[in-house]
Amino acid sequence: MAEPLLRLDGLRKRYGGLAVTDGVTLDVLPGEIHAVIGPNGAGKTTLIHEITGIVAPDEGRILFAGADITRLSLPRRARAGLARSFQITSIIAGFSVLENVALAVQARSGSSFRFAWPAARERALNDAAMEALAEVGLADRAAATAGALSHGEKRALELAIALATRPRLLLLDEPLAGAGPEETERLIALLTRLKSAYTILLVEHDMQAVFALADRISVLVYGRIIATGTVAEIRANAEVRAAYLGEDDS
Numbered sequence: 001m002a003e004p005l006l007r008l009d010g011l012r013k014r015y016g017g018l019a020v021t022d023g024v025t026l027d028v029l030p031g032e033i034h035a036v037i038g039p040n041g042a043g044k045t046t047l048i049h050e051i052t053g054i055v056a057p058d059e060g061r062i063l064f065a066g067a068d069i070t071r072l073s074l075p076r077r078a079r080a081g082l083a084r085s086f087q088i089t090s091i092i093a094g095f096s097v098l099e100n101v102a103l104a105v106q107a108r109s110g111s112s113f114r115f116a117w118p119a120a121r122e123r124a125l126n127d128a129a130m131e132a133l134a135e136v137g138l139a140d141r142a143a144a145t146a147g148a149l150s151h152g153e154k155r156a157l158e159l160a161i162a163l164a165t166r167p168r169l170l171l172l173d174e175p176l177a178g179a180g181p182e183e184t185e186r187l188i189a190l191l192t193r194l195k196s197a198y199t200i201l202l203v204e205h206d207m208q209a210v211f212a213l214a215d216r217i218s219v220l221v222y223g224r225i226i227a228t229g230t231v232a233e234i235r236a237n238a239e240v241r242a243a244y245l246g247e248d249d250s
């Protein structure tokens with residue numbers, strides 16, 4: 001088996017007496033979409049926060065591309081190639097779609113966009129931003145004001161902003177939340193297109209989307225992974241069905 005890009009090794013986080021993640025061990029392999037599902041309050045958000053560095057685990061380790069990042073700051077994790085989407089709140093509504101992505105390119109670029117001529121610099125930033133917009137199918141909306149986008153387009157823009165940082169791993173935290181049926185279909189098609197190019201850890205409530213997108217699924221219940229497997233394995237797992245899918249087994 002390939003070396004995992006991300007390895008969570010016994011992550012434990014307690015709030016008072018409650019172990020919200022209770023020894024979570026999980027591998028994300030290069031090139032896969034690995035989905036984490038679980039009922040409300042299972043600890044999914046806390047787990048994502050531990051991976052991005054918002055919450056420090058009490059025990060356990062996080063290995064990214066072989067390096068221990070458990071104690072790295074948020075920005076250093078981002079620079080190492082961890083990108084999190086979607087948080088629509090990070091879009092600047094009054095800026096154009098292109099400007100929103102160009103800002104992200106600029107933030108990640110350090111010295112690589114330091115040209116002598118501002119015009120050349122701007123062109124290079126915009127070219128890189130256009131590339132990310134094209135990846136999510138938003139190139140023709142580049143000049144639009146971000147605030148004028150539909151909900152689904154804003155989700156795609158958030159994704160472009162994450163892709164603009166050239167991540168090695170994309171963390172998608174409920175990318176379909178709040179999307180209508182048509183937008184959901186479009187976003188699933190978009191994520192399917194990105195699948196070949198990125199390694200993705202996906203937390204999502206929409207089971208049909210998870211079953212359509214995931215290569216593997218881990219099921220989190222009360223802070224513990226009760227099963228990891230392919231879509232077929234998870235759908236057939238009796239413990240999973242009893243603990244979770246029974247309530248939504250369509």
Ligand SMILES: Nc1ncnc2c1ncn2[C@@H]1O[C@H](COP(=O)(O)OP(=O)(O)OP(=O)(O)O)[C@@H](O)[C@H]1O
Nearest residue numbers: 015016018020038039040041042043044045046047
């Ligand atoms: N900062 C905190 N202090 C105390 N308890 C917390 C804190 N953060 C989360 N919890 C508790 O931990 C449990 C898991 O919360 P978490 O938000 O990680 O679950 P989740 O799986 O993301 O849930 P949902 O699907 O509803 O978003 C909940 O019981 C929650 O009340």
